[in-house]
Amino acid sequence: MSLLKIENMKTDIGQYAVLHGVSFDVPEGGVFVLLGRNGAGKTTTLRSIMGLWTPSPGSVTFRGEDITGLHTAGIARKGIAYVPENMGIFGGLTVEENLILATETGSFDQARLKRIYELFPAIETFWTKQAWSLSGGQKQMLAVARAIIEPRALILIDEPTKGLAPSIVAAMAEAFREIAETTTILLVEQNFHFAKSLGRDMAVIEDGRVVHTGTMADFVADKALQERLLSLSA
Amino acid sequence: MEQLSQTLERFGGVYLLPFALAVVAFIMIGAPSSWVTLTVAGLAMGMMVFLMASGLSLVFGLMDVLNFGHSAFVSFGAFVAASVLAALGGWLGSDSVILNALALILALLSAVAFGVVAGWFFESVIIKPVYKDHLRQILITMGALIVSEQVILAIWGGTPITVHRPQFLEGAFIFGDVSIEVYRVFAFVLGLAVFIGLHVLLNRTRIGLLIRAGVENREMVESLGFRIDRLFIGVFVLGSALAALGGAMWAGYVTLITPALGAEMMIVVFIVVIIGGLGSIQGTLLGAIIVGLTANYIGYLAPKLSLASNMLLMMAILMWRPNGLRPAVK
Numbered sequence: 001m002s003l004l005k006i007e008n009m010k011t012d013i014g015q016y017a018v019l020h021g022v023s024f025d026v027p028e029g030g031v032f033v034l035l036g037r038n039g040a041g042k043t044t045t046l047r048s049i050m051g052l053w054t055p056s057p058g059s060v061t062f063r064g065e066d067i068t069g070l071h072t073a074g075i076a077r078k079g080i081a082y083v084p085e086n087m088g089i090f091g092g093l094t095v096e097e098n099l100i101l102a103t104e105t106g107s108f109d110q111a112r113l114k115r116i117y118e119l120f121p122a123i124e125t126f127w128t129k130q131a132w133s134l135s136g137g138q139k140q141m142l143a144v145a146r147a148i149i150e151p152r153a154l155i156l157i158d159e160p161t162k163g164l165a166p167s168i169v170a171a172m173a174e175a176f177r178e179i180a181e182t183t184t185i186l187l188v189e190q191n192f193h194f195a196k197s198l199g200r201d202m203a204v205i206e207d208g209r210v211v212h213t214g215t216m217a218d219f220v221a222d223k224a225l226q227e228r229l230l231s232l233s234a
Numbered sequence: 235m236e237q238l239s240q241t242l243e244r245f246g247g248v249y250l251l252p253f254a255l256a257v258v259a260f261i262m263i264g265a266p267s268s269w270v271t272l273t274v275a276g277l278a279m280g281m282m283v284f285l286m287a288s289g290l291s292l293v294f295g296l297m298d299v300l301n302f303g304h305s306a307f308v309s310f311g312a313f314v315a316a317s318v319l320a321a322l323g324g325w326l327g328s329d330s331v332i333l334n335a336l337a338l339i340l341a342l343l344s345a346v347a348f349g350v351v352a353g354w355f356f357e358s359v360i361i362k363p364v365y366k367d368h369l370r371q372i373l374i375t376m377g378a379l380i381v382s383e384q385v386i387l388a389i390w391g392g393t394p395i396t397v398h399r400p401q402f403l404e405g406a407f408i409f410g411d412v413s414i415e416v417y418r419v420f421a422f423v424l425g426l427a428v429f430i431g432l433h434v435l436l437n438r439t440r441i442g443l444l445i446r447a448g449v450e451n452r453e454m455v456e457s458l459g460f461r462i463d464r465l466f467i468g469v470f471v472l473g474s475a476l477a478a479l480g481g482a483m484w485a486g487y488v489t490l491i492t493p494a495l496g497a498e499m500m501i502v503v504f505i506v507v508i509i510g511g512l513g514s515i516q517g518t519l520l521g522a523i524i525v526g527l528t529a530n531y532i533g534y535l536a537p538k539l540s541l542a543s544n545m546l547l548m549m550a551i552l553m554w555r556p557n558g559l560r561p562a563v564k
Binding site: 106 | 444
Protein backbone atom coordinates (compact mmCIF):
# COMPACT_ATOMS: atom_id res chain seq x y z
CA MET A 1 0.00 0.00 0.00
CA SER A 2 1.27 3.48 -0.81
CA LEU A 3 1.96 5.93 1.99
CA LEU A 4 0.43 8.86 0.15
CA LYS A 5 -2.09 8.59 -2.68
CA ILE A 6 -3.11 11.63 -4.68
CA GLU A 7 -6.04 11.24 -7.05
CA ASN A 8 -7.29 13.74 -9.61
CA MET A 9 -6.19 16.74 -7.52
CA LYS A 10 -7.31 20.03 -9.04
CA THR A 11 -6.34 23.30 -7.39
CA ASP A 12 -7.28 26.83 -8.33
CA ILE A 13 -5.37 29.84 -7.04
CA GLY A 14 -7.67 32.80 -7.32
CA GLN A 15 -9.16 32.63 -10.80
CA TYR A 16 -6.31 30.53 -12.20
CA ALA A 17 -6.50 26.75 -12.45
CA VAL A 18 -3.00 25.52 -11.57
CA LEU A 19 -3.46 21.78 -11.08
CA HIS A 20 -5.67 20.04 -13.61
CA GLY A 21 -5.96 16.58 -12.11
CA VAL A 22 -2.72 15.46 -10.50
CA SER A 23 -2.52 11.78 -9.57
CA PHE A 24 0.42 9.81 -8.19
CA ASP A 25 1.32 7.42 -5.38
CA VAL A 26 4.22 7.86 -2.98
CA PRO A 27 5.40 4.48 -1.69
CA GLU A 28 6.63 4.12 1.87
CA GLY A 29 10.36 4.64 2.42
CA GLY A 30 13.05 6.38 0.42
CA VAL A 31 12.91 9.58 -1.55
CA PHE A 32 10.15 10.24 -4.08
CA VAL A 33 11.08 13.09 -6.41
CA LEU A 34 8.60 15.36 -8.14
CA LEU A 35 10.25 16.96 -11.14
CA GLY A 36 9.03 19.56 -13.58
CA ARG A 37 9.79 22.86 -15.21
CA ASN A 38 9.20 26.22 -13.53
CA GLY A 39 5.51 26.90 -13.04
CA ALA A 40 4.50 23.29 -13.72
CA GLY A 41 2.64 23.01 -10.40
CA LYS A 42 5.15 21.27 -8.11
CA THR A 43 4.92 23.73 -5.22
CA THR A 44 1.14 23.94 -5.60
CA THR A 45 1.00 20.15 -5.31
CA LEU A 46 2.91 20.19 -2.01
CA ARG A 47 0.84 23.08 -0.65
CA SER A 48 -2.37 21.31 -1.65
CA ILE A 49 -1.26 18.15 0.15
CA MET A 50 -0.62 20.27 3.28
CA GLY A 51 -4.05 21.90 3.00
CA LEU A 52 -2.53 25.35 2.47
CA TRP A 53 -4.57 25.44 -0.72
CA THR A 54 -7.70 23.40 -0.93
CA PRO A 55 -7.92 20.99 -3.85
CA SER A 56 -11.37 20.65 -5.34
CA PRO A 57 -12.16 18.12 -6.56
CA GLY A 58 -9.64 15.38 -5.89
CA SER A 59 -8.49 13.43 -2.88
CA VAL A 60 -5.38 13.00 -0.77
CA THR A 61 -5.11 9.73 1.13
CA PHE A 62 -2.40 9.31 3.76
CA ARG A 63 -1.82 5.87 5.34
CA GLY A 64 -5.20 4.84 3.97
CA GLU A 65 -7.04 7.78 5.56
CA ASP A 66 -8.66 10.51 3.48
CA ILE A 67 -7.09 13.81 4.62
CA THR A 68 -8.63 15.98 1.89
CA GLY A 69 -10.14 19.13 3.36
CA LEU A 70 -8.51 18.70 6.78
CA HIS A 71 -7.06 21.83 8.36
CA THR A 72 -3.31 22.22 7.78
CA ALA A 73 -2.63 21.73 11.49
CA GLY A 74 -4.62 18.48 11.43
CA ILE A 75 -2.67 17.23 8.42
CA ALA A 76 0.63 18.04 10.17
CA ARG A 77 -0.51 16.13 13.24
CA LYS A 78 -1.12 13.05 11.11
CA GLY A 79 2.67 12.90 10.71
CA ILE A 80 3.43 15.05 7.68
CA ALA A 81 6.13 17.72 7.92
CA TYR A 82 6.59 20.50 5.39
CA VAL A 83 9.74 22.39 4.44
CA PRO A 84 8.63 25.18 2.11
CA GLU A 85 10.70 26.73 -0.64
CA ASN A 86 11.33 29.85 1.47
CA MET A 87 12.26 27.56 4.39
CA GLY A 88 9.64 29.11 6.71
CA ILE A 89 12.19 29.92 9.40
CA PHE A 90 11.05 32.20 12.22
CA GLY A 91 13.79 34.82 12.02
CA GLY A 92 12.98 36.53 15.31
CA LEU A 93 13.23 33.25 17.24
CA THR A 94 16.44 31.52 18.22
CA VAL A 95 17.51 28.25 16.63
CA GLU A 96 16.46 26.47 19.82
CA GLU A 97 13.04 28.16 19.80
CA ASN A 98 12.51 27.27 16.14
CA LEU A 99 13.09 23.63 17.00
CA ILE A 100 11.18 23.54 20.27
CA LEU A 101 8.13 24.89 18.49
CA ALA A 102 8.13 21.80 16.30
CA THR A 103 8.13 19.40 19.25
CA GLU A 104 4.85 18.00 20.49
CA THR A 105 5.51 18.40 24.19
CA GLY A 106 7.78 21.43 24.25
CA SER A 107 10.81 19.36 25.25
CA PHE A 108 13.42 17.61 23.16
CA ASP A 109 13.96 13.91 22.67
CA GLN A 110 17.69 13.93 23.39
CA ALA A 111 18.45 11.05 21.03
CA ARG A 112 16.80 12.85 18.12
CA LEU A 113 18.53 16.10 19.03
CA LYS A 114 21.89 14.31 19.06
CA ARG A 115 21.14 12.90 15.63
CA ILE A 116 20.33 16.40 14.37
CA TYR A 117 23.62 17.72 15.77
CA GLU A 118 25.42 14.94 13.89
CA LEU A 119 23.58 15.67 10.64
CA PHE A 120 23.86 19.45 10.93
CA PRO A 121 26.65 20.54 13.30
CA ALA A 122 25.79 24.21 12.63
CA ILE A 123 22.56 23.75 14.59
CA GLU A 124 24.51 23.14 17.79
CA THR A 125 26.99 25.93 17.03
CA PHE A 126 24.28 28.55 16.51
CA TRP A 127 21.83 27.17 19.10
CA THR A 128 21.22 30.48 20.86
CA LYS A 129 21.45 32.74 17.80
CA GLN A 130 18.41 34.37 16.27
CA ALA A 131 17.55 32.54 13.06
CA TRP A 132 17.61 35.66 10.87
CA SER A 133 21.36 35.88 11.44
CA LEU A 134 22.03 32.42 9.89
CA SER A 135 23.32 31.96 6.36
CA GLY A 136 21.04 30.52 3.65
CA GLY A 137 22.53 27.04 4.05
CA GLN A 138 22.22 27.13 7.82
CA LYS A 139 18.61 28.24 7.54
CA GLN A 140 17.90 25.31 5.23
CA MET A 141 19.53 22.95 7.74
CA LEU A 142 17.35 24.42 10.48
CA ALA A 143 14.23 24.00 8.31
CA VAL A 144 15.03 20.33 7.72
CA ALA A 145 16.03 19.80 11.35
CA ARG A 146 12.67 21.21 12.40
CA ALA A 147 10.94 18.68 10.16
CA ILE A 148 12.70 15.72 11.80
CA ILE A 149 12.80 16.86 15.44
CA GLU A 150 9.74 14.64 15.94
CA PRO A 151 9.18 11.28 14.25
CA ARG A 152 7.30 11.90 10.98
CA ALA A 153 6.04 9.45 8.40
CA LEU A 154 6.43 11.85 5.49
CA ILE A 155 8.40 15.03 4.86
CA LEU A 156 7.49 17.32 1.97
CA ILE A 157 10.54 19.32 0.92
CA ASP A 158 10.35 22.06 -1.68
CA GLU A 159 13.53 22.91 -3.60
CA PRO A 160 16.00 22.63 -0.72
CA THR A 161 19.09 23.31 -2.84
CA LYS A 162 17.91 26.57 -4.34
CA GLY A 163 20.62 29.20 -3.99
CA LEU A 164 22.92 27.03 -1.88
CA ALA A 165 26.67 26.60 -2.34
CA PRO A 166 27.77 23.22 -3.83
CA SER A 167 29.41 22.14 -0.56
CA ILE A 168 26.16 22.74 1.33
CA VAL A 169 24.19 20.88 -1.36
CA ALA A 170 26.48 17.86 -0.92
CA ALA A 171 26.00 17.95 2.85
CA MET A 172 22.27 18.25 2.36
CA ALA A 173 22.22 15.22 0.04
CA GLU A 174 24.07 13.20 2.65
CA ALA A 175 21.60 14.26 5.33
CA PHE A 176 18.58 13.42 3.15
CA ARG A 177 19.99 9.96 2.45
CA GLU A 178 20.23 9.29 6.17
CA ILE A 179 16.80 10.75 6.92
CA ALA A 180 15.25 8.63 4.16
CA GLU A 181 16.37 5.48 5.96
CA THR A 182 13.59 6.04 8.51
CA THR A 183 11.25 8.59 6.90
CA THR A 184 9.69 8.94 3.48
CA ILE A 185 10.63 12.13 1.66
CA LEU A 186 8.59 13.74 -1.10
CA LEU A 187 11.09 16.05 -2.72
CA VAL A 188 10.40 18.80 -5.22
CA GLU A 189 13.62 19.70 -6.96
CA GLN A 190 14.88 21.57 -10.03
CA ASN A 191 18.47 20.42 -9.57
CA PHE A 192 18.34 17.15 -11.50
CA HIS A 193 21.80 15.99 -10.41
CA PHE A 194 20.77 16.36 -6.78
CA ALA A 195 17.41 14.70 -7.41
CA LYS A 196 18.79 11.69 -9.26
CA SER A 197 21.39 11.04 -6.57
CA LEU A 198 18.61 10.64 -4.01
CA GLY A 199 15.42 9.54 -5.74
CA ARG A 200 14.11 6.01 -5.80
CA ASP A 201 10.79 6.77 -7.42
CA MET A 202 9.71 9.85 -9.31
CA ALA A 203 7.04 11.70 -11.21
CA VAL A 204 7.17 14.51 -13.71
CA ILE A 205 4.56 17.23 -13.63
CA GLU A 206 3.81 19.47 -16.59
CA ASP A 207 1.17 22.18 -16.84
CA GLY A 208 -0.59 20.93 -13.73
CA ARG A 209 -0.73 17.28 -14.79
CA VAL A 210 1.47 14.29 -14.02
CA VAL A 211 2.91 13.18 -17.35
CA HIS A 212 5.27 10.48 -16.18
CA THR A 213 5.81 8.24 -13.17
CA GLY A 214 8.35 5.50 -12.63
CA THR A 215 11.64 4.72 -10.99
CA MET A 216 14.47 7.22 -11.00
CA ALA A 217 16.87 4.61 -12.37
CA ASP A 218 14.69 4.12 -15.48
CA PHE A 219 14.30 7.87 -15.97
CA VAL A 220 18.03 8.49 -15.63
CA ALA A 221 18.68 5.83 -18.25
CA ASP A 222 16.20 7.33 -20.73
CA LYS A 223 17.92 10.45 -22.09
CA ALA A 224 15.24 11.03 -24.72
CA LEU A 225 12.54 11.13 -22.04
CA GLN A 226 14.60 13.58 -19.96
CA GLU A 227 15.03 15.79 -23.00
CA ARG A 228 11.33 15.68 -23.82
CA LEU A 229 9.96 16.26 -20.33
CA LEU A 230 12.60 18.46 -18.72
CA SER A 231 14.60 19.76 -21.68
CA LEU A 232 17.71 18.16 -20.19
CA SER A 233 20.41 17.70 -22.80
CA ALA A 234 22.40 14.46 -22.75
CA MET B 235 20.14 57.62 7.37
CA GLU B 236 22.02 54.31 7.23
CA GLN B 237 24.97 55.87 9.06
CA LEU B 238 22.67 57.36 11.68
CA SER B 239 21.10 53.93 12.24
CA GLN B 240 24.50 52.25 12.64
CA THR B 241 25.75 54.89 15.05
CA LEU B 242 22.57 54.63 17.08
CA GLU B 243 22.81 50.82 17.22
CA ARG B 244 26.29 51.08 18.71
CA PHE B 245 24.98 53.10 21.64
CA GLY B 246 21.83 51.13 22.45
CA GLY B 247 19.77 51.37 19.29
CA VAL B 248 16.29 52.80 19.12
CA TYR B 249 15.85 52.35 22.86
CA LEU B 250 17.92 55.51 23.26
CA LEU B 251 15.30 57.62 21.50
CA PRO B 252 13.18 58.46 24.57
CA PHE B 253 16.35 59.46 26.46
CA ALA B 254 17.53 61.58 23.56
CA LEU B 255 14.09 63.17 23.37
CA ALA B 256 14.15 63.92 27.09
CA VAL B 257 17.63 65.47 26.88
CA VAL B 258 16.67 67.70 23.96
CA ALA B 259 13.49 68.72 25.77
CA PHE B 260 15.47 69.48 28.95
CA ILE B 261 17.68 71.88 27.02
CA MET B 262 14.75 73.54 25.28
CA ILE B 263 12.46 73.79 28.32
CA GLY B 264 15.11 75.19 30.60
CA ALA B 265 13.15 74.88 33.85
CA PRO B 266 14.00 71.52 35.51
CA SER B 267 10.78 71.38 37.55
CA SER B 268 8.60 71.82 34.46
CA TRP B 269 10.72 69.27 32.62
CA VAL B 270 10.26 66.65 35.37
CA THR B 271 6.50 67.25 35.48
CA LEU B 272 6.20 66.96 31.70
CA THR B 273 8.42 63.89 31.56
CA VAL B 274 6.39 62.05 34.21
CA ALA B 275 3.17 63.08 32.45
CA GLY B 276 4.59 61.83 29.15
CA LEU B 277 5.66 58.51 30.65
CA ALA B 278 2.26 58.02 32.29
CA MET B 279 0.45 58.88 29.09
CA GLY B 280 2.77 56.58 27.17
CA MET B 281 2.05 53.67 29.51
CA MET B 282 -1.71 54.14 29.20
CA VAL B 283 -1.48 54.32 25.43
CA PHE B 284 0.71 51.21 25.56
CA LEU B 285 -2.09 49.35 27.36
CA MET B 286 -4.52 50.40 24.64
CA ALA B 287 -2.18 49.65 21.72
CA SER B 288 -0.39 46.43 22.71
CA GLY B 289 -3.30 44.14 21.84
CA LEU B 290 -3.88 45.85 18.52
CA SER B 291 -0.24 45.39 17.59
CA LEU B 292 -0.40 41.65 18.26
CA VAL B 293 -3.71 41.28 16.42
CA PHE B 294 -2.33 43.22 13.48
CA GLY B 295 0.87 41.19 13.43
CA LEU B 296 -0.60 37.77 14.14
CA MET B 297 -3.59 37.72 11.81
CA ASP B 298 -3.07 40.70 9.56
CA VAL B 299 -6.41 42.01 10.79
CA LEU B 300 -7.02 45.76 10.57
CA ASN B 301 -9.28 46.36 13.53
CA PHE B 302 -10.39 49.98 13.50
CA GLY B 303 -12.93 49.04 16.14
CA HIS B 304 -10.20 48.38 18.70
CA SER B 305 -10.70 51.74 20.35
CA ALA B 306 -14.34 50.82 21.08
CA PHE B 307 -12.88 48.65 23.87
CA VAL B 308 -11.05 51.72 25.14
CA SER B 309 -14.33 53.67 25.28
CA PHE B 310 -16.29 50.91 26.93
CA GLY B 311 -13.48 50.29 29.42
CA ALA B 312 -13.56 53.96 30.37
CA PHE B 313 -17.34 54.12 30.75
CA VAL B 314 -17.67 50.82 32.60
CA ALA B 315 -14.93 51.83 35.04
CA ALA B 316 -16.48 55.30 35.48
CA SER B 317 -19.85 53.73 36.26
CA VAL B 318 -18.37 51.33 38.81
CA LEU B 319 -16.42 54.16 40.45
CA ALA B 320 -19.57 56.29 40.54
CA ALA B 321 -21.53 53.44 42.11
CA LEU B 322 -18.82 53.03 44.73
CA GLY B 323 -18.62 56.74 45.46
CA GLY B 324 -18.77 56.15 49.21
CA TRP B 325 -15.67 53.95 49.09
CA LEU B 326 -13.81 56.45 46.92
CA GLY B 327 -14.29 59.31 49.32
CA SER B 328 -13.50 57.17 52.37
CA ASP B 329 -10.35 57.77 54.39
CA SER B 330 -9.69 54.02 54.27
CA VAL B 331 -7.02 53.20 51.72
CA ILE B 332 -8.35 49.64 51.59
CA LEU B 333 -11.83 50.79 50.53
CA ASN B 334 -10.23 53.21 48.06
CA ALA B 335 -8.13 50.45 46.58
CA LEU B 336 -11.05 48.01 46.50
CA ALA B 337 -13.13 50.51 44.52
CA LEU B 338 -10.31 51.02 42.06
CA ILE B 339 -9.62 47.30 41.70
CA LEU B 340 -13.31 46.54 41.13
CA ALA B 341 -13.53 49.31 38.51
CA LEU B 342 -10.46 48.07 36.66
CA LEU B 343 -11.55 44.42 36.89
CA SER B 344 -15.02 45.32 35.59
CA ALA B 345 -13.45 47.06 32.60
CA VAL B 346 -11.18 44.08 31.95
CA ALA B 347 -14.06 41.60 32.29
CA PHE B 348 -16.10 43.65 29.86
CA GLY B 349 -13.14 43.72 27.48
CA VAL B 350 -12.84 39.92 27.63
CA VAL B 351 -16.52 39.28 26.87
CA ALA B 352 -16.80 42.04 24.26
CA GLY B 353 -13.53 40.95 22.63
CA TRP B 354 -14.69 37.36 22.32
CA PHE B 355 -18.04 38.49 20.86
CA PHE B 356 -16.37 40.97 18.49
CA GLU B 357 -13.89 38.40 17.17
CA SER B 358 -16.51 35.67 16.71
CA VAL B 359 -19.22 37.81 15.12
CA ILE B 360 -17.46 40.68 13.37
CA ILE B 361 -13.85 39.75 12.66
CA LYS B 362 -14.07 36.06 11.79
CA PRO B 363 -16.20 36.48 8.65
CA VAL B 364 -13.74 38.98 7.16
CA TYR B 365 -10.38 37.26 7.68
CA LYS B 366 -7.99 37.92 4.76
CA ASP B 367 -10.15 40.74 3.36
CA HIS B 368 -8.68 44.11 4.36
CA LEU B 369 -11.29 46.28 2.68
CA ARG B 370 -14.16 44.54 4.45
CA GLN B 371 -12.18 44.56 7.70
CA ILE B 372 -11.81 48.33 7.53
CA LEU B 373 -15.46 48.88 6.64
CA ILE B 374 -16.93 46.54 9.20
CA THR B 375 -14.65 47.52 12.09
CA MET B 376 -15.14 51.25 11.39
CA GLY B 377 -18.85 50.54 11.39
CA ALA B 378 -18.54 48.69 14.67
CA LEU B 379 -16.72 51.67 16.19
CA ILE B 380 -19.55 54.00 15.13
CA VAL B 381 -22.18 51.59 16.46
CA SER B 382 -20.33 51.26 19.76
CA GLU B 383 -20.21 55.04 20.10
CA GLN B 384 -23.98 55.14 19.60
CA VAL B 385 -24.46 52.36 22.15
CA ILE B 386 -22.47 54.41 24.66
CA LEU B 387 -24.62 57.43 23.81
CA ALA B 388 -27.76 55.38 24.36
CA ILE B 389 -26.57 53.98 27.71
CA TRP B 390 -24.62 56.87 29.24
CA GLY B 391 -25.99 59.83 27.26
CA GLY B 392 -24.06 62.56 25.46
CA THR B 393 -23.16 64.68 28.45
CA PRO B 394 -19.50 64.40 29.46
CA ILE B 395 -19.12 62.21 32.54
CA THR B 396 -16.88 63.19 35.41
CA VAL B 397 -14.70 60.35 36.61
CA HIS B 398 -13.84 60.29 40.30
CA ARG B 399 -10.45 59.05 41.37
CA PRO B 400 -9.92 57.17 44.60
CA GLN B 401 -8.79 59.42 47.42
CA PHE B 402 -5.38 57.77 47.71
CA LEU B 403 -4.55 58.57 44.08
CA GLU B 404 -5.42 62.23 44.40
CA GLY B 405 -2.77 64.85 45.05
CA ALA B 406 0.87 64.96 44.17
CA PHE B 407 4.32 64.12 45.46
CA ILE B 408 6.21 67.36 46.06
CA PHE B 409 9.99 67.45 45.79
CA GLY B 410 11.14 71.06 46.18
CA ASP B 411 9.40 72.90 43.38
CA VAL B 412 8.72 69.69 41.47
CA SER B 413 5.19 68.32 41.63
CA ILE B 414 4.39 64.80 40.41
CA GLU B 415 0.79 63.63 40.35
CA VAL B 416 0.24 60.37 42.26
CA TYR B 417 -2.13 59.08 39.57
CA ARG B 418 0.54 59.48 36.90
CA VAL B 419 3.01 57.45 38.93
CA PHE B 420 0.34 54.79 39.44
CA ALA B 421 -0.43 54.71 35.69
CA PHE B 422 3.27 54.33 34.92
CA VAL B 423 3.74 51.51 37.43
CA LEU B 424 0.63 49.65 36.21
CA GLY B 425 1.71 49.98 32.57
CA LEU B 426 5.18 48.75 33.44
CA ALA B 427 3.73 45.76 35.32
CA VAL B 428 1.57 44.86 32.32
CA PHE B 429 4.56 45.18 30.00
CA ILE B 430 6.63 42.86 32.21
CA GLY B 431 3.72 40.39 32.30
CA LEU B 432 3.39 40.44 28.52
CA HIS B 433 7.14 40.14 28.11
CA VAL B 434 7.20 37.05 30.32
CA LEU B 435 4.17 35.59 28.52
CA LEU B 436 5.71 36.10 25.08
CA ASN B 437 9.27 35.08 25.93
CA ARG B 438 8.97 32.46 28.64
CA THR B 439 5.92 30.40 27.66
CA ARG B 440 5.03 28.06 24.81
CA ILE B 441 1.91 30.10 24.03
CA GLY B 442 4.11 33.18 23.76
CA LEU B 443 6.48 31.35 21.47
CA LEU B 444 3.55 30.41 19.23
CA ILE B 445 2.33 34.01 19.16
CA ARG B 446 5.78 35.32 18.22
CA ALA B 447 6.14 32.67 15.54
CA GLY B 448 2.60 33.31 14.29
CA VAL B 449 3.31 37.02 13.91
CA GLU B 450 6.18 36.08 11.57
CA ASN B 451 4.64 33.26 9.56
CA ARG B 452 1.13 31.99 10.24
CA GLU B 453 1.25 29.30 7.57
CA MET B 454 4.36 27.74 9.00
CA VAL B 455 2.93 27.62 12.51
CA GLU B 456 -0.09 25.77 11.10
CA SER B 457 2.22 23.46 9.16
CA LEU B 458 3.81 22.56 12.50
CA GLY B 459 0.43 21.39 13.76
CA PHE B 460 -1.02 24.40 15.62
CA ARG B 461 -4.41 26.02 15.01
CA ILE B 462 -3.49 29.69 14.72
CA ASP B 463 -7.15 30.74 14.50
CA ARG B 464 -7.76 29.41 18.01
CA LEU B 465 -4.66 31.15 19.28
CA PHE B 466 -5.87 34.33 17.63
CA ILE B 467 -9.12 34.35 19.64
CA GLY B 468 -7.03 34.28 22.82
CA VAL B 469 -4.79 37.09 21.61
CA PHE B 470 -7.77 39.15 20.49
CA VAL B 471 -9.50 38.76 23.86
CA LEU B 472 -6.27 39.65 25.68
CA GLY B 473 -5.85 42.72 23.47
CA SER B 474 -9.45 43.82 24.07
CA ALA B 475 -9.08 43.39 27.83
CA LEU B 476 -5.87 45.46 27.84
CA ALA B 477 -7.53 48.16 25.72
CA ALA B 478 -10.42 48.31 28.17
CA LEU B 479 -7.92 48.54 31.04
CA GLY B 480 -6.13 51.35 29.19
CA GLY B 481 -9.47 53.10 28.70
CA ALA B 482 -10.30 52.77 32.39
CA MET B 483 -6.93 54.24 33.36
CA TRP B 484 -7.30 57.00 30.78
CA ALA B 485 -10.72 57.91 32.23
CA GLY B 486 -9.08 58.46 35.62
CA TYR B 487 -6.32 60.47 33.97
CA VAL B 488 -8.49 62.93 32.04
CA THR B 489 -11.36 62.76 34.61
CA LEU B 490 -13.93 63.82 31.99
CA ILE B 491 -15.02 61.38 29.30
CA THR B 492 -17.34 61.57 26.29
CA PRO B 493 -18.62 58.89 23.88
CA ALA B 494 -16.11 60.17 21.30
CA LEU B 495 -13.21 58.98 23.49
CA GLY B 496 -12.61 55.85 21.40
CA ALA B 497 -12.51 57.68 18.08
CA GLU B 498 -10.16 60.28 19.59
CA MET B 499 -7.76 57.66 20.90
CA MET B 500 -7.87 55.53 17.75
CA ILE B 501 -5.48 57.78 15.85
CA VAL B 502 -2.92 57.85 18.67
CA VAL B 503 -3.18 54.07 19.11
CA PHE B 504 -2.61 53.43 15.40
CA ILE B 505 0.32 55.85 15.31
CA VAL B 506 1.92 54.00 18.22
CA VAL B 507 1.42 50.60 16.58
CA ILE B 508 2.82 51.80 13.26
CA ILE B 509 5.89 53.58 14.60
CA GLY B 510 6.59 50.79 17.10
CA GLY B 511 6.52 48.06 14.44
CA LEU B 512 3.75 45.54 13.89
CA GLY B 513 3.46 42.62 16.26
CA SER B 514 6.15 43.82 18.63
CA ILE B 515 5.39 44.50 22.28
CA GLN B 516 8.76 46.19 22.85
CA GLY B 517 8.13 48.33 19.79
CA THR B 518 4.68 49.27 21.02
CA LEU B 519 6.04 50.31 24.41
CA LEU B 520 8.80 52.32 22.78
CA GLY B 521 6.35 53.97 20.38
CA ALA B 522 3.90 54.75 23.17
CA ILE B 523 6.55 56.36 25.38
CA ILE B 524 7.90 58.44 22.51
CA VAL B 525 4.37 59.57 21.58
CA GLY B 526 3.57 60.38 25.22
CA LEU B 527 6.76 62.37 25.77
CA THR B 528 6.47 64.18 22.42
CA ALA B 529 2.84 65.17 23.06
CA ASN B 530 3.72 66.65 26.46
CA TYR B 531 6.93 68.39 25.44
CA ILE B 532 5.43 69.88 22.26
CA GLY B 533 2.27 70.83 24.13
CA TYR B 534 4.46 72.93 26.44
CA LEU B 535 7.00 74.28 23.94
CA ALA B 536 4.77 74.88 20.91
CA PRO B 537 1.10 74.41 21.84
CA LYS B 538 -0.07 75.22 18.31
CA LEU B 539 1.90 72.24 17.01
CA SER B 540 0.62 69.77 19.60
CA LEU B 541 -2.17 68.39 17.41
CA ALA B 542 0.20 67.77 14.53
CA SER B 543 3.08 66.50 16.65
CA ASN B 544 2.12 62.82 16.53
CA MET B 545 1.65 62.87 12.77
CA LEU B 546 4.99 64.63 12.26
CA LEU B 547 6.63 62.13 14.58
CA MET B 548 5.18 59.22 12.62
CA MET B 549 6.31 60.71 9.32
CA ALA B 550 9.84 61.24 10.62
CA ILE B 551 10.14 57.72 12.04
CA LEU B 552 8.68 56.01 8.96
CA MET B 553 11.05 57.94 6.69
CA TRP B 554 13.89 56.62 8.81
CA ARG B 555 12.52 53.12 9.51
CA PRO B 556 9.66 52.19 7.16
CA ASN B 557 8.79 49.08 9.17
CA GLY B 558 8.73 50.90 12.49
CA LEU B 559 11.26 51.07 15.31
CA ARG B 560 11.16 47.45 16.48
CA PRO B 561 9.14 45.33 14.02
CA ALA B 562 8.60 41.73 15.09
CA VAL B 563 9.52 40.36 11.67
CA LYS B 564 13.10 40.88 10.54
